[in-house]
Amino acid sequence: MSEIKENCEEAELFSPNPNVRGMVDLDRDAFTKTIQVPVLRVRKEILNKVMKSLKHKVLRRPHLKRIIDDPKDDNNKDIILDPILVTSEESFDDRDRELFKQLDLSPQVSQVDLQITYENFKTDEILEAVLPKGQDVTSSFSRVGHIAHMNLRDHQLPYKNLIGHVILDKNPGLTSVVNKTNIIDSTYRNFQMEVLAGEENMMTKVKENGVTYEFDFSKVYWNSRLATEHDRITGFLKKGDVVFDVFAGVGPFAIPAAKRSCIVYANDLNPESYKWLVHNCKLNKVGNRVQAFNTDGREFIRTVVKEELSKCIKSSSPEKTSLHIVMNLPALALEFLDAFRCLLPEQPQMEIALPTVHCYGFSKDDNPEKEVKERAEEMLGATLESCAIHLVRKVAPNKEMMCISFQLPAVVLFGSDRNNDDEPSSKRPRTEEDSGVDSKTQV
CATH class of the missing domain: 3.30.70 (Alpha-Beta Plaits)
Structure with missing residues (x-):
């Protein structure tokens, strides 16, 4: 009880002047x-x-x-x-x-x-004093090099510029504060951003798990909160493994895999992501182990993955080489799993190394593990007898990002020819013509 009392007394003592309530243009002197x-x-x-x-x-x-x-x-x-x-x-x-x-x-x-003075107050103290009482105060952000990336809620938008300047003032090393808007690029699924404070320079450099990435943050998608997940998947890889990254972005899966001496085939539809993927491969001196492609994810599976899988399965030793397919586009990746149906011709008689798929998806279901597995099975047209489902992170109170990992069933990979025209439209994956979206950038 005494601790609660102390906290209340401290909050009252070190609260800025009450006349700053409702301020939208930052007046630092008013906090004295x-x-x-x-x-x-x-x-x-x-x-x-x-x-x-x-x-x-x-x-x-x-x-x-x-x-x-x-x-x-x-x-x-x-x-x-x-x-x-x-x-x-x-x-x-x-x-x-x-x-x-x-x-x-x-x-x-x-x-x-x-x-x-203003300099002696903490970020939360300032924002709690300014925003209307009883409303959520946000001071959290993702740091992308010199850029602070915020996701402000609707009730915070009238104060967005003040919030941006406070974040800039209180965090040395930042030169820009941006907010994600609700406008989404229809081709590459990039969220548009507005600069709240500081410079409009979106060219940035990020270090993650010992790898350096450079890119234009306004033209590609980057999520610093996925660093642990990038490292988790990389931990499954060993020297000589073959990795297919279907939605590679600027390379947060592909480049660490290449640094582990894996052979990597990385693809992204977004020309900007492809450009920075190639750049970052050179920057990290792994360009000789990564082949980069700039095409639709489904086309990448049906051409590059098909050709290289066929070679790998015929020539590799199951004990020595593993094949991994990474599909990190949680908004849509599960819908691309049908591209693996009948991908290869007749199954060889010898023992083969079937690829392991790591596919990401969002779920709002009460049982996200069950829901993601069922969606994956529906698109594959087969039951997954064994799979691992991992909670990557909570995106929102009722929305989880999940990763389902499984060995691609031989019955899917070497199955008989399908006839998509006979499938109900609700069962068919959305295409560019159906939904206006295609394989997009996600890192």
């Missing part, structure tokens, strides 16, 4: 306020020892000096203490008193006026 704080006067020669002992009671605020001059005596300094933790000399514990005795210090706590 004066509060009373306790100080402990100490001699200069013992200052460091006292500071070390009282570090748990010193006032800690962003960019705030914790030691000030004593206006009455140049030989002394005043240590600013936390007004929630220290109200008088009685606030010191036995350990503190023992130190004071050793240093021949008679502790005297006095109150002084302290001016708190």
Whole structure:
């Protein structure tokens, strides 16, 4: 209970002036306020020892000096203490008193006026003071090099520029703050962005899992929250494995795979993603192990994947080489699984290494694992006897990003010719003509 009380007192004490409520154009001077704080006067020669002992009671605020001059005596300094933790000399514990005795210090706590400015407030404190009471405050963002990428909600949009400037002020190294709009490019599924604060330069450099990526953030899709997932899939790979990346983006799966000495075939429909994929392969010195393609994902499967799979299956040793197909386009990737039906001619008699597919999808179902598996089986036209389903991340309160990994069944890969014209339209995957969308960029 005392901890809750302390938190409430701190929130009240260090809240900006109430007149900033509803501010839409950032006025930094309006946040200035004066509060009373306790100080402990100490001699200069013992200052460091006292500071070390009282570090748990010193006032800690962003960019705030914790030691000030004593206006009455140049030989002394005043240590600013936390007004929630220290109200008088009685606030010191036995350990503190023992130190004071050793240093021949008679502790005297006095109150002084302290001016708190915009620089001394935290991001959340500023935004909570500005936005209407009771509304969600967002200060989180994805960092993409020098760019902060935010997803503001509708009620925050009137304050978007103020929020952008606060984020820029409070996070050294950022030079741009952008917000994802609701407008989606119909061809490549890129979210359009607006600059809220800072530069409009969207050329950026990102380091992830030891790999450097460069790209124009306004023209490709990049999600820093997928770094762990990129690393997880890479962990399945070993030297000599063959990897097909159907929706490769700028290379967050393809390049780490190549750095593990895998043979990689990487594709993306977006010309900008393809350009930066090629660039990043050279940048990371793996260009000789990655063949890049700029085509539709379904076409990539039916041509490049078909041809290379056929070669690999005939020539590889199942014990030594694994084949992996990565399909990271969660909005649509499951609908591309039908492209593997009857992809190869008659099944060879020898033991073969069937490829492992890692396919991503979004689910809003109460049982996302079951729903994703059923969708995958529907598109494959076969039952998956064994598969692994992994929760990648929660995208929204009722929306999960899932990854289903399975060995492509031989009955699918070497099945009899299909006749899509005989399938009900609801069972057929959407095509560019049907839905206006095609294989898109997703990283």
